[in-house]
Structure formats: C-alpha cells, structure tokens
Amino acid sequence: MSSVGIVMLVHTALERAEQVVRHWTAAGCPVVLHVDRKVDDARFRAFKVKFTKDPLVRFSNRHRCEWGTWGIVAASQSASELMLAQFADVRHVFLASGSCLPLRPVQELVDYLAARPRTDFIESATTADVPWIVGGLSTERFTLRFPFSWKRQRRTFDAYVSLQRKLGIRRRIPYGLIPHMGSQWWCLTRQTLSAILEDPNRKAYDAYFRRVWIPDESYYQTLARLYSSKIESRSLTLSKFDFQGKPHVFYDDHLQLLRRSDCFVARKIWPQADRLYRTFLTDASGAMKRTEPNPGKIDRIFAKAVERRTRGRKGLYMQSRYPDVGAENGMTSGPYSILQGFSELFENFEPWFARATGARVHGHLFAPERAVFSDDQQLFNGCLSDNARSRDYNPERFLSNLIWNTRGERQCFQFGPRDTQKANWFMARDANAQISVISGAWAIPLFKSNANFTELRREAARLQQIESDQLQLLRSKWVSARIRIWSMAEFVEAPMENLQTIVDEIGPLANSHLSEAPKMVDLVGFGQFLQNLKNQGMHPYLMGDFPVDPTPAQTSQRPRKPYLVK
Amino acid sequence: MGLWDSYRMRLRRKRRILRALRKSRELRCVQDNTSRIRPKDILLVSTIRNEKIRLPYFLKYYRDLGVSHFLFVDNDSNDGMQSYLGEMDDVSIWHTKGSYKASNFGVDWCNFLLRKYAHGHWSLIVDPDELFVYPFCDTRPVRALTDWLDSSQLRSFSAMLLDVYPKGRIDEIPYKAGQNPLEIAHWFDSGNYTVSRNATYGNLWIQGGPRARVFFGDKPRQAPALNKIPLVKWDRKYAYVSSTHALLPRGLNQVYETDGGEKASGILLHTKFLDTFSGKAQEELKRRQHYAGSVEYAAYAETLKTQPDLWCKWSEKYINWRQLEILGLMSKGNWA
Numbered sequence: 001m002s003s004v005g006i007v008m009l010v011h012t013a014l015e016r017a018e019q020v021v022r023h024w025t026a027a028g029c030p031v032v033l034h035v036d037r038k039v040d041d042a043r044f045r046a047f048k049v050k051f052t053k054d055p056l057v058r059f060s061n062r063h064r065c066e067w068g069t070w071g072i073v074a075a076s077q078s079a080s081e082l083m084l085a086q087f088a089d090v091r092h093v094f095l096a097s098g099s100c101l102p103l104r105p106v107q108e109l110v111d112y113l114a115a116r117p118r119t120d121f122i123e124s125a126t127t128a129d130v131p132w133i134v135g136g137l138s139t140e141r142f143t144l145r146f147p148f149s150w151k152r153q154r155r156t157f158d159a160y161v162s163l164q165r166k167l168g169i170r171r172r173i174p175y176g177l178i179p180h181m182g183s184q185w186w187c188l189t190r191q192t193l194s195a196i197l198e199d200p201n202r203k204a205y206d207a208y209f210r211r212v213w214i215p216d217e218s219y220y221q222t223l224a225r226l227y228s229s230k231i232e233s234r235s236l237t238l239s240k241f242d243f244q245g246k247p248h249v250f251y252d253d254h255l256q257l258l259r260r261s262d263c264f265v266a267r268k269i270w271p272q273a274d275r276l277y278r279t280f281l282t283d284a285s286g287a288m289k290r291t292e293p294n295p296g297k298i299d300r301i302f303a304k305a306v307e308r309r310t311r312g313r314k315g316l317y318m319q320s321r322y323p324d325v326g327a328e329n330g331m332t333s334g335p336y337s338i339l340q341g342f343s344e345l346f347e348n349f350e351p352w353f354a355r356a357t358g359a360r361v362h363g364h365l366f367a368p369e370r371a372v373f374s375d376d377q378q379l380f381n382g383c384l385s386d387n388a389r390s391r392d393y394n395p396e397r398f399l400s401n402l403i404w405n406t407r408g409e410r411q412c413f414q415f416g417p418r419d420t421q422k423a424n425w426f427m428a429r430d431a432n433a434q435i436s437v438i439s440g441a442w443a444i445p446l447f448k449s450n451a452n453f454t455e456l457r458r459e460a461a462r463l464q465q466i467e468s469d470q471l472q473l474l475r476s477k478w479v480s481a482r483i484r485i486w487s488m489a490e491f492v493e494a495p496m497e498n499l500q501t502i503v504d505e506i507g508p509l510a511n512s513h514l515s516e517a518p519k520m521v522d523l524v525g526f527g528q529f530l531q532n533l534k535n536q537g538m539h540p541y542l543m544g545d546f547p548v549d550p551t552p553a554q555t556s557q558r559p560r561k562p563y564l565v566k
Numbered sequence: 567m568g569l570w571d572s573y574r575m576r577l578r579r580k581r582r583i584l585r586a587l588r589k590s591r592e593l594r595c596v597q598d599n600t601s602r603i604r605p606k607d608i609l610l611v612s613t614i615r616n617e618k619i620r621l622p623y624f625l626k627y628y629r630d631l632g633v634s635h636f637l638f639v640d641n642d643s644n645d646g647m648q649s650y651l652g653e654m655d656d657v658s659i660w661h662t663k664g665s666y667k668a669s670n671f672g673v674d675w676c677n678f679l680l681r682k683y684a685h686g687h688w689s690l691i692v693d694p695d696e697l698f699v700y701p702f703c704d705t706r707p708v709r710a711l712t713d714w715l716d717s718s719q720l721r722s723f724s725a726m727l728l729d730v731y732p733k734g735r736i737d738e739i740p741y742k743a744g745q746n747p748l749e750i751a752h753w754f755d756s757g758n759y760t761v762s763r764n765a766t767y768g769n770l771w772i773q774g775g776p777r778a779r780v781f782f783g784d785k786p787r788q789a790p791a792l793n794k795i796p797l798v799k800w801d802r803k804y805a806y807v808s809s810t811h812a813l814l815p816r817g818l819n820q821v822y823e824t825d826g827g828e829k830a831s832g833i834l835l836h837t838k839f840l841d842t843f844s845g846k847a848q849e850e851l852k853r854r855q856h857y858a859g860s861v862e863y864a865a866y867a868e869t870l871k872t873q874p875d876l877w878c879k880w881s882e883k884y885i886n887w888r889q890l891e892i893l894g895l896m897s898k899g900n901w902a
Contacts, residue, residue, distance in 0.1 A: 242900050246717060253705035270710060301902050309900030312828040316894045317761050319726040319793055320831035322770055322822045329826035382757020383880045385779050393786035394760040404894060405757035 002028040004110050005090035007079040009072065010098035011036035011065060013271035014047045017098035023281045025056040027106030030087040033057065034075040037064040058082055068150050072184070072216040073209065077197060084194055091117060094187045100237060100267040101250075101280055109236075109264045113187070120192050120228045123182030123235045124221040137161070137213060142179040143170045146213040174201070174208050177222055184216040185237035185267070188224065195227035196220065238263035240302040243310055248302050252276055257298050315404050315432075317397060331430040332403040337412040337506060338433060341441025341488065345495075346518040350374070350414070355516070356499075357506045359410035365402070366395065366419035381405035388420075395423040403432070410506055417442050417466035428474055433481035435474065436502050439467060440488040440543025444521060447529045453536070461538050468542060489544025495520060579814035582805035585670070586677035592664030593639065593675060596648060599658045600635070600683055607634035608708055609689045611679050613672035615641040616849075617694040618650055619842065622744040624694050629656075631698065632707035633690060637683060639675045641666055666853075673806050684800035688712040691796050691810050692834060697748070698725060698796065699887050700832035701898040708797075714901055715799070722813065723797040724821035725832035728895060729775045730754050730884060731839040731876040740841045747837035753881040755779060756893045759792065767812040769793060769819035776839075776876040781865040790862055794834055795821055830899025833890050839876060 006024050008031055010017045021031050033051075035044050044062075051057040060079040065071040076095055083093055092113045102109070113119075127138045137144075144164045148157040173179065188196075199205065205223065209215040224231060238261055240248040247268045250258060252275040258266055269276055312321045315333030323329065343349040343363070354361040354374070363372030371386040373379075378386050382405030384398070385391075391398045403411060415435075427433045442463045446456050474483050484502070491498055496517060527546035534540070603609065610633045614621075625636065636657045640647060641664075651657045662675065669675050676691055688708075692698060700711055700723070715723060730751045732739060739750045759774035770793050778789035794810045798818065805814050812819055823829045843866075850863045882893070890896050 244718070248902060249714065249717075251702070251706050251710055253702060270713065272707075272709065305898065305900045305902035308828050308898065309823075310827045312823065312826050313894060316828070318759070318828075318831075318894055318897070319724050319761070319770060319772060320822045320829040320897050320899065321827065322761055322763065322824060323826045324824045327824065327826045379779075379878050379880050381880055383755035383776070383779060383878060384758045385783060387779075387783040387786075389784050390778065390782075390786045394762065397760040397762075401757050401759070 002030070002106075002110050003089055003091040004029050004106075004113055005083045005087050005093050006031045007034070007076060007083055007093055007095050008032070008098060008100075009034045009036075009065065009075055009079070009095075011039060013098060014039070014043065016269075016271045016277065018047070018050060019277060019281055020096075020098070020101065021051070021057060023102060024106060025054055027110070028056070029106060029110070030056045030058070030083065030090060032060055032079045032083045032086075034060045034079040035062055036075075037062045037071075058086055066149060066151070068146075068214045070210045070215055073219045076216070076220075080193055081197055084190060084197070091190055092187055093190070093193050094236070094265075095185055096237065096265060097185070097267055099269050099271065100185070100265050101269045101276060102265050103238075103258055103261065103280055104264050112264070116232075118189060118191075119230045119232050120186070120188045120224055121232050121234060121236050122186035122188060122221060122224050122228075124180040124224060124231060124233050125182055127179055127181060139179070140165075141181075141213040141218065142173055144213075145169075145171060145211045147211065150213070171208075171211070174204055176226070177205070177208075178225060179218060180221040180225055181218045182221045182233065183235040183237065183239060185235050185239060185265075186220055186224075187236050188220065189228075192224055192228045196223045199223070199226075236264045238266040238298070239268070240298065242302070243306045248305070250276065254298075255279060257301070261298055315400055317400055330432070331426065332400050332432045333407050334403055334410075335432045335434060336403055336410065337502070338415045338427060338435045339412060339502075340415045340436065341438030341491075342436070343414045344416070344441040344444045344521075345438055345488070345491070346520055349518055352516070352518040353412065353503075356503050357410070357412070359412050359506055360406065362411065362413035364416065364419050365399075365413040366391070366415060366421075366423065368418060368420065371398075372414075392420050392422065395420055396426040399423050399426065412506070417463040417470065421466060421470060424470055424473055428476070428479045428481050428483075431480040431482075434502075434505060435481050435483045437471070437474070437483075437485045438488050438491045439471060439485060440464075440540065442467065443488075443530070443540055443543055444523075444526070447526055448521070453532070457533060457536050457538050460533055460540060464538075464540060464542055471542075487542065487544030489546055492520070492523070575814060575816060578807070579803070579805050582674075582677060582807060582814065583681065583803075586674045586681060586805065589664065589669050589674035590678040590682075592662045592669070593660040593678065594662065595658070596640070596661045597651065597657065597659040599655050600637075602655060603635050603683065603687075605686070607687060608632060608712060609635050609637060609684050609687050611637045611639075611676050611684070611689060611691045612694055613639040613641055613666075613675060614643060614647065614694050615666070616643045616645045616647075618643065618645040618647040619741065619743045620694045620747070621647065621650060623746055624697075625654075625657075626744075627697055628690070631703065632709050637679050639672065639679070641672070671809055673809060677805050680800050680804070681802045685802045687800055688715075689798055689800045691798070691806070695747075695837045696727070696796075697835040697837065698832060699835055699890065699896070700725065700797075701830060701887060701891065701896070701901055703832075703887055711901075712797075712799070721799045721801075722795050722818040722821055723830070723832065724793070724795050725797065725834045726759075726772055726895065727775075727792040727794055727834045727836045728754050728890070729777055729792075729836045729838065729876075731776055731881075733877040733881070734875060736839050736843055736876070737841040747840055748835065748884060751837050751839050752884040753877055754884055756880075756882040756895065759895075760786075764812065767807060767814070767819050768816045769795070769812040770822055771811075777862075780876055781862075788861055788865075795819065796834060797832075828897040828899055830901045831896045833887070833896045835884070 006029050010033055024031050048059055060082045063071045063074045065075055080093055144161060148160055150157050209219045212218060242248055249268050249270050250266060251270050252273045255276060311329055314330030350361045360374055362374045365371045370388050371391050373386060384402055446460055527548045530540050530546055531548045610628055638659045640659055640661045648659060651659060666672055680689060731753050732751045733753055741750060755775045759772055761770055761772050764771045771791055772793040773789040778786060782789035791811050795813060796810050807814055821829060847863050847866045851867050891898055
C-alpha cells in the first residue's frame with residue numbers, strides 16, 4: 001500500500017470520479033470518498049456498489065456541501081478521520097475533488113512526497129497579503145458572522161453584513177489563532193492533520209469557523225500554522241480562478257498546456273473532456289511527457305482572460321463591449337493626428353506630410369461631401385465607406401472604427417470648420433488625439449475663391465462661428481487630447497519650427513530634421529481681403545493680425561516669392 | 567429605471583406571451599418528436615420557408631455542435647421540406663399558413679414553441695441561413711459553452727449577425743444541397759459597424775456590414791439590425807420582442823459590458839448571399855411579409871440589378887473564430 005492517501009470530495013459527474021478513483025487505487029493509493037448529501041440516495045448507492053470489491057476505497061459520512069459554507073470542511077474532516085483511522089501506512093493525505101485530474105504518473109507523486117516526509121503542502125497566507133479576495137471581504141471574513149448563503153440568499157447575506165458593520169459587531173478570534181487563507185486543495189502529513197483533528201480545542205475552533213465565510217479556504221490554512229513543522233505554502237493542485245473567484249475549467253484543447261505544466265494534479269476538468277481523461281488516465285507512463293515544464297503559460301492565458309474581461313481591448317466598441325462615457329479605458333486604439341488649417345495654408349500639404357512622417361495622411365475625413373480617404377479611395381480598411389451620410393449617422397464610431405481598423409499605422413487627417421463637427425467632443429476627450437489647429441486658415445480658400453463677396457462674407461461668418469465654438473470646446477477643462485492652437489498670423493511667423501514639433505510627436509520616422517519644406521500659399525492681398533470683410537461689418541478675428549498695406553519691400557509688381565524655409 | 571418603467575415592461579412582456587399563445591392557434595403540429603427531448607438537451611428553434619436546399623448542411627452543422635432537438639415552424643413551404651425531414655427523430659415540425667408579418671416576423675410562433683418546450687433548456691434561435699460561431703467552437707461543443715454560462719450565472723449569449731458574401735456576382739456559383747455555404751460565400755466586412763444603445767430594452771443596436779455599405783449608403787438609419795441574442799437558457803416567462811434582437815425581461819439584453827471589459831460573445835455567419843438570394847428577394851418583395859414594408863428587399867432588388875458584387879478590396883476572407891475575435895467582432899471574454 002502506498003503512503004499517500006487521497007480524500008476525494010464528489011458531488012457531480014460521478015462516472016468521472018469513478019474513473020479517477022480507479023486510477024489512484026491502481027497505483028496503490030487508498031481513497032476515501034465523500035459524496036455530497038445533495039446526491040440522491042439511489043445514485044449514491046449505485047455509485048458505492050461499484051467499489052464494494054475494492055479494499056482501498058472507503059466512503060465517509062455525508063454532509064451537505066454548499067459553496068462558501070462549513071459543509072465542505074465537515075466533509076473533509078470526516079473523510080480525513082476515516083483515512084487516518086483505516087489506513088495506517090498513509091503518511092500524506094491529499095485532498096482532491098471529483099473534478100481533479102492527476103497529470104503525472106501517481107508513482108511520481110508518491111516518490112515526491114516520500115522524499116519530503118515532514119512537509120505540508122498548503123497555501124497559507126495572512127489576509128493582508130493576498131490579492132485574490134472576491135466580494136470585498138478580507139479580514140471581515142473572520143470578524144463577522146455569515147449564517148446566510150451567498151449564492152442563494154445574496155440580499156440577506158449583504159444586508160446582514162452591512163448591519164454588522166453598522167452596529168460595529170466583531171467576533172473574537174479564538175486565542176492563539178492567526179487567520180490565514182489559501183487554496184482549499186492541500187496535502188498534509190499525518191502528523192499535522194491528526195494534530196488538527198485531535199486538537200483538544202477543536203470544538204471551539206469548529207464553532208468559530210462554522211460562521212466564518214468560505215471556511216474551506218481558511219480552516220486548515222490557519223490551523224496548520226499551529227502544528228506544522230514545515231509548511232510549503234503552495235498547492236500541489238493546479239487551479240486557476242477567474243475574476244469572480246470561480247475556477248477556470250480545462251477542456252480538451254488545453255491538453256498540450258497541461259502536459260507541459262509539470263503539476264501533479266489539475267482542476268477543474270470539464271466532465272466531458274474525453275481526450276484529457278483518456279490521455280492522463282489510461283496512458284500512465286506517457287501521460288506527462290517529461291518535456292520542458294511550463295506552468296507559466298497557463299498562468300498567462302488565464303491572466304489574459306481576466307484582463308480581457310475586466311479591461312478589454314482599447315478603443316473597441318462591439319456587441320459585448322460598449323463602455324459608458326468615461327469608462328472607455330482608452331477611447332480609441334491608438335494615437336492619431338488631426339490637422340486643422342494646414343492643407344489650406346500649404347500647397348500639396350498632405351503628400352508632403354506623409355513623406356515627412358511616414359504616417360497615413362487623409363484629406364478632410366469629415367468633409368460634407370464625402371470622407372476623403374488618403375489616395376482618394378472610396379473604401380478604406382475594414383470596408384469603411386466614404387459615404388457622408390453613413391459616416392454622419394454615427395461619426396464617433398466612424399472615427400473609432402477607422403483607428404481600430406488601422407492598428408499599427410498612424411492616422412492623420414485634415415479637419416476644419418466646413419466639416420461635420422459632431423465628433424468634436426469625442427476627439428477632445430480622447431487622450432490618443434493630437435489636435436493641431438491654425439485658427440482662421442479657413443479664410444484662405446475664401447480669399448482664393450472667385451465667389452461673390454456677399455456669399456464670401458456669409459460663409460466667412462459661418463465658418464468663424466463654427467471654429468470659435470470648436471476652440472472654446474478644445475479649451476475646456478475636460479479635454480484629454482493633446483492640443484496646439486496657433487492663430488494663422490502666429491503660425492506664419494515660424495512655420496517650420498511649428499511643423500517640426502508636430503512631426504516630432506508623430507513617430508520614429510520623423511526623428512530626423514525636416515529637410516524638405518512645404519510651399520506656403522501666396523498671401524499677398526490677404527490682409528486687404530480681411531480688411532474688406534471688416535469693412536462689410538464682419539470681423540474676422542481668429543487668424544490674428546494681418547497688415548493691410550503691403551510692406552514697402554514688397555511694392556514691386558512681381559508676385560512675391562512664397563515662403564520657403566530651409 | 568423606475569418602478570413605472572418596470573411595470574410597463576412587465577405588461578409588455580405579458581402581452582408578448584399572450585400574443586404568442588393566441589398565434590399558436592395558427593400552428594399545426596405535423597411531426598411531434600418532442601417526447602424525446604431529455605432534460606439537459608440543447609434545442610434549436612427556427613422558422614423556415616422554402617429553404618429545403620439549406621437544411622442538409624444546417625442540420626449537420628448544428629448536430630455536430632451538439633444540438634439535440636430541432637423545432638421547426640414550416641411557414642407554408644412548397645419545396646418538399648416536410649418529407650425530407652420526415653424520417654428524422656430529432657426534428658419536430660409545426661406547419662402554418664399564417665402570415666409571417668402578422669406573427670411579428672415569426673417571433674410569436676417561436677415564443678410559443680420556446681415557452682412550451684424549452685423551459686429550462688439552453689436554446690438556439692436561428693434562421694436556416696445562420697451558422698453559429700462561438701469562442702473555441704472548433705474544439706468545444708456548445709455544451710461546454712452553456713456549462714460555462716451556467717457556472718458564470720449567465721442566461722443569454724450574444725452573437726452578432728455577420729454577412730458573408732462571395733467574390734463576384736452573387737449568382738455566379740450555384741449552391742448545392744449539403745454543401746457548406748462558406749465554400750461559396752466566405753468574405754465579410756471587418757470594421758464598418760456602428761453600435762448604439764436602445765434605451766427602451768437596453769440592448770445594443772448594431773448596423774453596418776455589406777448590406778449597409780452597398781444597399782443603405784444613403785439611408786443608414788434603415789439598414790438592418792445585426793445585433794442578436796440567439797442563445798438563451800429559456801424560461802417560460804421570457805419573450806423575444808423583435809426578431810432575436812431583444813428580449814424581455816430586459817436583463818437578458820445585458821450581454822455587453824459597460825465598464826470597459828469584454829463579455830464573451832459569438833457570431834452568426836449569415837449566408838444569405840448565395841445564388842438563391844435573387845429569387846428570394848423577388849419573392850419576398852411580392853409577398854411583402856418582411857420588416858418595414860420589406861424596405862430591405864426593395865433596396866436589394868433595386869441594387870442587385872446593377873451591382874451584384876458585394877466584394878471589395880478591403881473584404882476579409884473568413885478563416886475561423888480566432889480571426890473574428892482578433893478583428894474585434896466577437897470576444898472570448900473571460901472564457902479561456
């Protein structure tokens with residue numbers, strides 16, 4: 001007979017439990033089964049009958065086991081007592097559940113424990129040091145009373161907790177105990193386990209833990225600290241929990257992961273994971289190929305799952321992720337640039353900017369006629385359409401989709417007061433947005449156009465109003481975007497310097513100094529144009545001051561050379 | 567949500583159920599295998615009209631996923647569907663000559679069947695041209711998903727409708743019975759979906775995809791809704807309100823996370839655009855039995871005359887669920 005005894009708590013999937021029991025006993029390990037009281041008598045008897053001929057299998061008294069309650073501890077106590085009494089050779093008792101699956105040959109576990117005859121494997125940490133507490137109850141698990149079921153009587157449970165908090169009721173922790181917590185799956189030596197079970201104070205301890213919340217995670221974990229000569233604070237059972245504190249389940253497709261985990265036992269296994277059971281139970285020698293152990297990979301996969309559930313992917317809006325305003329955790333998936341007034345002030349600005357930054361540079365994405373994608377495409381990544389009505393139906397989603405669809409490529413686009421303004425607030429709140437505005441530059445196309453002056457005047461008034469509203473919004477205190485605003489007059493004083501700062505912000509390609517300059521439009525007569533608007537009673541102020549009279553140096557008849565800065 | 571609101575919703579739900587009971591008089595059971603339904607079976611409910619050609623693959627697909635029983639409403643098909651299904655003991659059929667439109671586009675019939683047979687069962691409510699895809703569907707049966715949903719105390723699971731289409735003319739390659747429709751139509755739009763919230767029922771309202779792009783570019787508001795909640799652990803108190811887009815009680819529509827995280831979700835691959843489509847569109851246009859005066863089918867018929875290629879250079883070719891999850895169309899949530 002083996003020196004390792006298995007205490008197994010079973011409540012569902014009895015066929016699977018049977019398979020696992022046979023696996024343990026085949027290797028000589030005695031098994032004591034605790035079958036949940038909730039399993040009906042007929043099924044229990046049918047189950048028990050299957051083991052009548054097996055000398056290594058015993059059945060303990062049955063208790064009603066409900067998650068988070070004392071029943072589970074009572075079950076393990078009864079079963080452990082039976083184990084210690086009936087199988088004298090047992091040196092280590094291993095607590096397992098019906099959905100635990102041994103991954104390595106049983107003999108390896110036996111040898112491993114035989115080499116560590118005095119060591120107790122039980123995860124046991126003080127409440128202050130564990131991060132994985134669910135439900136907001138840490139120390140209070142030990143100082144409040146929990147007579148109600150968390151699963152079935154949640155309201156009463158919560159009400160009673162808050163009542164106790166209000167009244168300031170606190171339980172006294174029995175003298176000498178320091179509350180510890182940890183995984184409920186342990187492996188204890190006969191010495192420690194019997195000391196716990198035969199403790200003269202056991203009645204008092206049991207009475208105390210009966211009203212502690214989730215006592216199966218703290219009873220043995222606390223008491224083992226009293227008696228163990230050597231605690232190794234980890235569980236031999238691989239068990240991962242998600243953000244609700246419920247164990248992750250392993251399926252057939254986890255086979256390779258489990259193989260490489262190097263753990264002795266894993267839980268929970270989905271009862272219908274035929275391939276896992278077949279692989280690990282029948283093919284004992286080859287079950288765990290002694291390949292490179294890699295338990296870290298399982299950790300990463302489950303940690304990522306929790307992360308996905310609680311934080312999600314930045315900038316994604318879809319059927320199962322629709323964050324409230326303010327809870328987006330990244331409103332878009334990556335940084336992008338909005339350039340206002342640049343393509344008005346410089347000729348052929350977009351291709352130049354694309355060359356200088358290596359980014360994708362679009363035209364006016366929010367233009368009233370259509371979304372002007374780069375290279376004048378009608379459709380863009382993700383089959384995004386240039387149709388203005390489709391876009392304006394939900395401009396914020398249009399933008400977040402565009403950024404999401406082009407993950408890995410920096411997007412830049414032109415903007416202006418002619419464009420749809422419905423996404424302004426979204427962009428202003430978005431920390432990924434980099435907004436650069438040359439205010440008043442919208443006047444340049446008007447200045448160059450051939451329209452009647454009355455029309456120009458009306459259009460100028462409209463655009464100025466829109467841009468002024470936009471600037472007010474960009475200057476509000478709720479803004480998270482990176483914002484630069486120049487008046488046009490301010491910008492033309494040192495255009496290259498200003499461009500350089502924008503380009504520098506964009507990316508690695510831009511780290512070199514700008515070598516090629518964009519050509520600024522000819523502004524001769526612009527001052528006069530503004531003055532004419534003023535004379536008509538419309539005061540353009542967003543562009544700053546442009547002198548009306550050409551300076552003496554520019555009185556020659558030849559058109560002035562455009563700004564060209566090297 | 568105030569008390570008054572809750573009360574109104576409750577009334578609305580009761581009305582749905584009463585309506586379903588009333589409409590059930592239009593249903594005549596022609597094949598009853600419902601006694602074979604065992605307590606934990608996963609059921610599938612569908613309304614079918616002249617879709618026999620799709621059934622062989624449809625049945626195989628869902629049997630392979632682990633669906634145990636099919637409950638079909640035959641809306642007066644004349645293509646021999648009943649005789650084809652006659653031998654199958656996992657199929658029950660109800661025939662009706664009733665109006666699809668007057669039964670709230672089949673919802674009333676489904677609500678009735680669900681109430682009568684699906685209480686306590688995980689149930690899939692899908693059309694015959696919809697293929698359900700969920701995380702790990704290539705390695706885990708639906709039962710694994712529903713067990714996980716059970717243990718997470720979730721009662722409903724969302725799967726957005728994703729239109730798949732062929733490259734080239736829709737009628738270029740004829741579809742043969744038993745064939746995987748994805749062999750012909752395996753392109754989709756990956757990133758042009760708009761999402762907003764429906765304040766009445768709390769469900770999301772998703773529009774977009776090739777239909778919005780090609781047929782509804784200038785009238786995006788009318789584009790068909792793509793949000794669906796096709797997998798529900800049914801209770802006789804539940805009712806679908808409009809197609810499978812929304813349910814009552816409203817809690818069942820909370821299939822999305824509002825706090826930044828992602829819940830698990832799947833996809834319904836919508837294989838509508840096969841060569842059978844043009845004929846269907848013509849017929850449906852005549853019958854006028856679809857939503858909003860069949861405005862959808864009017865738009866299809868109009869556009870299909872001139873521009874029958876839904877494919878564009880940004881179309882994505884369907885590979886598997888992992889691809890859809892990377893593209894952000896569905897999510898594993900915290901299922902791993």
